[in-house]
Amino acid sequence: MQIPAAYKKLIGIFGLLVVICMFTAWQAPDSFLKAANIENTIRWTALFGIISIGVSFVIMTGGIDLSIGSVVGLIGCLLAMSLKTTYLPQDLLPVEAVVADRGELSVTSPGQLYKPGEWISYLDREYQVKSVNDNQIVTEQAIKTGEAKGSLRRVYPAGTLGEESADSIGVGSYRMHIRTISVAFPVNSVNAGDSIELLYDVGLDQKMPVHRVEVKDGNTEVQFLVRNNQRVNAPQFVAFQSRSQRMPTVVAILLILSIATFLGWVHGMLITKIPLQPFVVTLCGLLFYRGLARYITGDQEQGFGSELPEVKELAKGGFFRILTGDTYSFDIPMPFIYMTLIGVVAAVFLNKTIYGRYILALGRNEQAARFSGISTDKMKIVAYMICSFCGGVAGILFSFDLNSIQPSGHGEFYELYAIAAAVLGGCSLRGGEGSILGVIIAAAVMRVLNNAINLVEGIDTTMEFAIIGMVILMGVIADELVRRYAAKRRALAKIKDTTEGA
Amino acid sequence: MQALQDVSLSLGEGEVLAVLGENGAGKSTLMKILAGVQQSDTGSIRIHGEPVQLDSCRTAMSHGVVLIHQELNLADNLDIGANIFLGREPRRFGLIDRRTIERESRRFLDMVGLDESPNKLVGELTIGRQQMVEIAKALSTEAKVLIMDEPTSSLSGRETERLFEVVKDLRKRGVSIIYISHRLGEVIELADRVTVLRDGKNAGDLAKEEITHDNMVRLMVGRDVSKIFNRKPTTAHEVLFKVTDLVTPTWPQHRVSFEVRAGEIVGISGLVGAGRTEVLRCLFGIDRAMSGTIEMNGVTLQLDKPYDAIRHGIGLIPEDRKKEGLVLEMPISSNIGLAGLRKNQFAFGVLNQRQESDDAAKMIQQMRIRTPNAAQIVQFLSGGNQQKVVIGKWLALGPRLLLLDEPTRGIDVGAKQEIYRLMEDLAAQGLAILFVSSEMEEILGMSDRVLVMHEGRISGELARKDLSEEAVMFLATGKELSKSSA
The missing domain is CATH 1.10.3470 (ABC transporter involved in vitamin B12 uptake, BtuC)
Incomplete structure (x- = not known):
């Protein structure tokens, strides 16, 4: 029943x-x-x-x-x-003073993070480190501007860029392919999930998630992820940002x-x-x-x-x-x-x-x-x-x-x-x-x-609440009426039963 | 369902008419119709030969008919005077005239012999005194016909005597009284005439000289009492259940001790409010006992919640089966299975529906529950069959002790008899049975032993051979048995 x-x-x-x-x-x-x-x-x-x-x-x-x-x-x-989530560039050092023609950058903390021969980026320009004294980094090239603003960070000269892999990883519309780029330096403390930045002379830098990093004989192979058929040009330099999620x-x-x-x-x-x-x-x-x-x-x-x-x-x-x-x-x-x-x-x-x-x-x-x-x-x-x-x-x-x-x-x-x-x-x-x-x-x-x-x-969309309210009200009224009708019918059936039984 | 069929009744001026009948006989419905609370489908009411239409309480009152409900209808939070004139407050300049209320209230309180200030809150009065306020209120409307629905059910012995004096006094003043009671002793003392109802019909009238205990019972039950009750003396088994110095939260000043043997039926008698239900609630873990020990087979039980009691083989058939015993909107099978769900589960609590329906089928057969099938919704069953479902719920678990609180309240005579048979069968199988009842016949007819309670304590214990209505009433009103035998 x-x-x-x-x-x-x-x-x-x-x-x-x-x-x-x-x-x-x-x-x-x-x-x-x-x-x-x-x-x-x-x-x-x-x-x-x-x-x-x-x-x-x-x-x-x-x-x-x-x-x-x-x-x-x-x-x-x-x-x-x-x-x-926050991203932090590698080896960031705030710059206090610049002597542009001599390529001298004065930094707020000891510059020993960098060694001669390595590369830095300052105000979107890349320079190679010539020497480092305490709070001073001297570059091979003259600095483009004499202004002291912002920070310098670590970059790597990019090597060959590999082709897109056939396999993809990830889920659904977030399926990604792997590409590889080589760097002639050991790239340390970069993990999967961090991001790699491909730096071009003309700007239009691209940022992609790092898949894997392998260091062999001072050379590094960095695997990063691209979307299907995403156009990637060979960059001059690459930089990394370490990702941290709370x-x-x-x-x-x-x-x-x-x-x-x-x-x-x-x-x-x-x-x-x-x-x-x-x-x-x-x-x-x-x-x-x-x-x-x-x-x-x-x-x-x-x-x-x-x-x-x-x-x-x-x-x-x-x-x-x-x-x-x-x-x-x-x-x-x-x-x-x-x-x-x-x-x-x-x-x-x-x-x-x-x-x-x-x-x-x-x-x-x-x-x-x-x-x-x-x-x-x-x-x-x-x-x-x-x-x-x-x-x-x-x-x-x-x-x-x-x-x-x-x-x-x-x-x-x-x-x-x-x-x-x-x-x-x-x-x-x-x-x-x-x-x-x-x-x-x-x-x-x-x-x-x-x-x-x-x-x-x-x-009219302003009628939304009014209409929803009315529909619910009618729904419960209909339910109540049906319930009462059923109860009444059941009562009638019962009376009929008892009178027939008697 | 028709509660009443072609019932007639007459009442003379200054007459006390007792209306008797078992629970469910239709007394309350009849009284509601007379007081205008409910309307009859057919039939007429005449006062002094004039046909009247009592279609509301107010019109009934204007014709001088007043009902005093079994549950008192007073506002606890108002004082006596305000209650007496509720809805009819005398006014002066549009404001309530307190002085008139006070003066008039005193007059009506004097009539019922109640010595209280009209400014006292009704909530501070005892039940007996509240009853007097109800009567005073009725008198204030110049009532010609007073309907009293079980007025003594919650009164103490002295209060009852006081009420009788008032009733006799009112009769002298020409007020007619319809007096509804279960207590046959009271009826013999008060009534000028008796009308008995059975199953919604007139079962017979008794004139003053015919009013005897046996005549009344015969008319109420419709057959000889001895045929309903035939409890034979049983051989005593070992003590199964033992309660020592139990203190209930409602009556912290009294300790209750007793024991129940396997195969024994023990009745608990007493007035309403004597603490009988409170004891059962503690024994079933609904209320936590404040102190005392409860032992089953010599093992002390810790009863913090009903499941603790169920686990130890205790079942409770509560007083109000619709509120506490059944989930009315659920089918019979779910109700029978409700207490045993823990038993009928597979892993992760998945319900063993087959076990449940098997249990239900077994109980329907064993208890002879009259129903088309186990899926029948319980609220469509008769009171007797509903009660059998409640009992079946516990029997499906194989209990050792059954606690029954007013097991036959509101069910017809046939079903009552079946429940009595069942209690006897269960006792014969070795179950211990402890039941609370306000029906004297039941207590006298079913019990191997009776515990009588009065105001929270056990005022006496009566073995089967010492059982009599007088002895039980004596103890129930708080008198010592030794005095009565002296």
């Missing part, structure tokens, strides 16, 4: 999705059905789907989590901060997911042990995390620039492109893969494990669950941890997707989209009811609706 009822709800919400898709495809066929638009819609559906799955667990316990949007914002800021990427991601999960644990503890109302606790979270994000970043925009292209590809690239390296006209965005994984695990957890049963039972009737020996507090805490964990995962994906994070606005109102999707997807705010698939479809409804408002001419 109850399984078809759950399916009916799914069919209802799926029907709504189909109707909105068909309407948009009819009104704006060109823009809506474009592969890029569909990919974008799927990608954002997945991102919102992940936070909606998270919050649906909390809603199933009869609680609420208003802090997700701020968690997404805080996580984005923390991620960008812990992956902050934290290894994997460590940062694990740390940040633990922080997110910890926040959920704190919410759960406050709600069950003190106990406080979920609304109040997570409302305070909403305010606190937003303020914290703005404070730790100094309210400055955070981002990844052009760093970590492979990680970004994994976070938001196309699934088949990553698998095969080829580009397709339509590809499944990676966030959809992550959402599917999380969704499957969540659905199994909810429907096939005893813990899912605990959550559903305590959401319906916490007392009865407790009287049946279930640790209701523990399970509630777990639900809040799941919610914040999903907020963390989505926070990471959102920030790689957008590549720039505004501490004051990143993730704002996301909690409301997530709660709306959970409710539209069949979670009752009374608790004890919910379907993961329904929530995902509802998240898609919200995104397609948003898409439709932007694409369909004649719908």
Whole structure:
């Protein structure tokens, strides 16, 4: 009896999705059905789907989590901060005074870093070192300008430039080929990931990631990475910049997911042990995390620039492109893969494990669950941890997707989209009811609706919130009416049964 | 579901009519209809021969009909005077006239013999005194018909006596009273006439001279009591469960000690609020005992949470099965499986659904739960079948001690009988059974031994041969047994 009822709800919400898709495809066929638009819609559906799955667990316990949007914002800021990357040129020495015709450069610290015969670059010109005395470096050539400004750094005269390798490494659109350049000096303290600069007389210097460095008999072979068919000319000189990232990427991601999960644990503890109302606790979270994000970043925009292209590809690239390296006209965005994984695990957890049963039972009737020996507090805490964990995962994906994070606005109102999707997807705010698939479809409804408002001419984009609000309202009204109708029919059937039986 | 079918009842001026019936017989529904809280589908109400339409509490009140609820409907945070005139405050220049309230309140408090200042907060009064305030409130509306729904269920002995005096006094003033009670002794003392309901129908009336214990029980139950209860004396087994100096958080000044033998059915009797449920809650780890030891087979148990009790083979059938026993929106199988989920799991907590449905099927058969299938949602079952699901939840775990709190509350006679049979069968299989009941018949009929509680302590213990309604009531109202036998 109850399984078809759950399916009916799914069919209802799926029907709504189909109707909105068909309407948009009819009104704006060109823009809506474009592969890029569909990919974008799927990608954002997945991102919102992940936070909606998270919050649906909390809603199933009869609680609420208003802090997700701020968690997404805080996580984005923390991620960008812990992956902050800086580049430093090699053997940098600030220049204090210059005697141009004698080729004398006075530097602020002892010049012993350099030896006669080696090469330096000063104000985009290369000079060979003739001699070094304490704070003075004398070059073979006269210095082009007499001004003392900036620093000198180490460069190497470039040798032969090899051809592009046939094999490629990396993922998806970030597949790179290896080229090699030789240097007649030993190049020390350069590691994979640092960057090599190819210096030309005419300017237009190029910067590429170093793949590998090998020193043999005073000569060095430097392997660096180029994109497919990237044009590279043989340079006169090469220089290196050592790259430093505040934290290894994997460590940062694990740390940040633990922080997110910890926040959920704190919410759960406050709600069950003190106990406080979920609304109040997570409302305070909403305010606190937003303020914290703005404070730790100094309210400055955070981002990844052009760093970590492979990680970004994994976070938001196309699934088949990553698998095969080829580009397709339509590809499944990676966030959809992550959402599917999380969704499957969540659905199994909810429907096939005893813990899912605990959550559903305590959401319906916490007392009865407790009287049946279930640790209701523990399970509630777990639900809040799941919610914040999903907020963390989505926070990471959102920030790689957008590549720039505004501490004051990143993730704002996301909690409301997530709660709306959970409710539209069949979670009752009374608790004890919910379907993961329904929530995902509802998240898609919200995104397609948003898409439709932007694409369909004649719908003013300022109506976005109004339209989304109306659709959700109509959805829950329809659900309630259907529920009442079913209850009435069941009551009638029962009366009929008893009168026939009697 | 129809709660009432073609019920008739009449009431004379200055008459005390007792309405009797088991739980679920339809008394409360009938009273709600009379007081205008609920409307009847058919039928009529006449006052002095005039048909009246009682479609709200207010119209009922204007006709002089007032219901005093079983759960008192007073605002704790307001004083006595404010409660008496709630919603009908006398006004002066648009403001509440406190002076009139105080004067009038005193008059009505005098009528019920309650010596309290009208300015005292209702929350500071004992339950018995709050009841008097309710009656004073009813009198202030010039009530002609007073409906009292189990007024003594939470009163002490002295408070009960005081209430009786007030009722007799009101009768002299010409107020008619419909008196609902389970306590047959009270009915014999107070009632001028008795109307009995059974399964939503009139089961019969008794005139003053016919009001006897046996007549009333026969009408209520519809058959001889001796046929319902036939607990035979059992041979004593070894002590299975032993409680020593247990102190509950609600009654920290008293220590409770008792033991239950394997195969024994022990009843706990006492007035509502005597601390019976509190003891069961501690034994099941819902509330933590403040001190004392609980032993099972000589092993001391540490009961911090219900699972600790479950692990040691204790099951609790709680007082309020809808709130505490069942997840009403879930199917029978999930409810039966709820306490045993830890047992029915594979690796990573994956639920063994087959085991769960096997357990459910077994329990449905063993308990004779009447249902089309195990997927039936529990809220659509009758009260008796719901209760069987709660019991099945524990039996599926193979318990050694069952704690039952009001096991037959709100279920029909047939289902009651089945539950009694079941308790006997389980005891015969060696289970220890400890049950709390407010129904005297049940206590007298089922128990091998009875513990009577009064205000948080065990006021006495009665072996089967010493059992009588008088002895139990004596202890329940806090009197010493030795005095009664003297």
